[in-house]
Amino acid sequence: MTFAQAVTDRTRRLQTRLCVGLDPRLSEYRDLDALRSHTLDVLEATAPFAACVKPQLAFFEALGLPGFTLLEEVCAQARTLGLPVLLDGKRGDIGTTAAAYAQGWLAGAHAGDALTVNPFLGFATLTPFVEAARANAGAVFVLVKTSNPGQDDLQGEGISERVAAEIARLNAQEAGDGYASVGAVVGATHPGDLARFRAAMPRALLLLPGLGAQGARAADLAPAFHSDGTGALASASRAVQYAAGLDVVAGREAARTLRDELNAALAQA
Numbered sequence: 001m002t003f004a005q006a007v008t009d010r011t012r013r014l015q016t017r018l019c020v021g022l023d024p025r026l027s028e029y030r031d032l033d034a035l036r037s038h039t040l041d042v043l044e045a046t047a048p049f050a051a052c053v054k055p056q057l058a059f060f061e062a063l064g065l066p067g068f069t070l071l072e073e074v075c076a077q078a079r080t081l082g083l084p085v086l087l088d089g090k091r092g093d094i095g096t097t098a099a100a101y102a103q104g105w106l107a108g109a110h111a112g113d114a115l116t117v118n119p120f121l122g123f124a125t126l127t128p129f130v131e132a133a134r135a136n137a138g139a140v141f142v143l144v145k146t147s148n149p150g151q152d153d154l155q156g157e158g159i160s161e162r163v164a165a166e167i168a169r170l171n172a173q174e175a176g177d178g179y180a181s182v183g184a185v186v187g188a189t190h191p192g193d194l195a196r197f198r199a200a201m202p203r204a205l206l207l208l209p210g211l212g213a214q215g216a217r218a219a220d221l222a223p224a225f226h227s228d229g230t231g232a233l234a235s236a237s238r239a240v241q242y243a244a245g246l247d248v249v250a251g252r253e254a255a256r257t258l259r260d261e262l263n264a265a266l267a268q269a
């Protein structure tokens with residue numbers, strides 16, 4: 001089963017469109033052991049409400065070697081829980097370097113099932129990532145319009161639309177008419193743009209980060225979905241992992257609430 005099929009299957013079976021982000025910040029914990037056990041506990045507690053999990057590589061890399069060990073544990077536990085893993089690395093580089101990133105994060109020992117990638121070095125630099133995703137039944141999520149307020153500096157004036165058109169072109173190369181291996185990142189903080197990007201990339205899963213801590217609301221996200229209620233993953237990290245300090249039960253309830261709010265938004269659409 002491909003990444004896109006696996007998350008869509010969870011969306012249908014478990015009625016969830018939530019992507020749980022794991023951004024474990026060392027400053028929140030007394031030590032590395034506490035970070036490790038809390039991160040794994042949050043993953044386990046929120047899994048029933050999640051379509052996938054999205055570890056942010058920066059926080060694992062910041063821990064050095066123990067961070068890589070923990071990332072491996074997170075990926076292994078997610079697999080045990082049946083949760084597809086979307087690594088948030090926003091990688092992008094020229095030819096051979098891009099190929100090394102693709103090998104590392106989509107095929108190697110620490111690989112996830114999917115990876116976020118940065119297209120701003122040129123569309124040709126996406127090729128190794130897309131090939132690795134296709135070869136491993138994985139996916140890439142290409143930055144189209146990021147959630148941050150300053151994205152317009154370099155993503156405005158038609159640039160996001162050009163990236164979206166490239167994603168649609170890449171997905172059209174794949175057989176069938178279901179979700180293909182190239183997804184798109186569109187900030188949940190831009191609800192007015194969601195319908196347009198949904199239409200521009202019919203076979204792309206959309207990753208919508210920014211729920212909660214960045215101010216985006218589940219109620220505004222229905223236009224990102226196809227009429228059958230599939231096609232997008234709304235993502236929250238701090239709002240789940242640190243919902244009430246380090247209270248894992250509160251994190252689980254935050255995930256449940258976000259799942260329910262997303263479902264309610266679709267029911268009303």
Ligand SMILES: O=C(O)c1cc(=O)[nH]c(=O)n1[C@@H]1O[C@H](COP(=O)(O)O)[C@@H](O)[C@H]1O
Nearest residue numbers: 056088116146147209213214236237238239
């Ligand atoms: O690719 C991402 O996930 C991403 C893209 C984007 O446009 N904005 C964005 O915030 N993210 C990531 O999503 C997470 C957001 O965290 P919270 O704001 O705590 O939910 C961080 O790991 C960000 O790096």
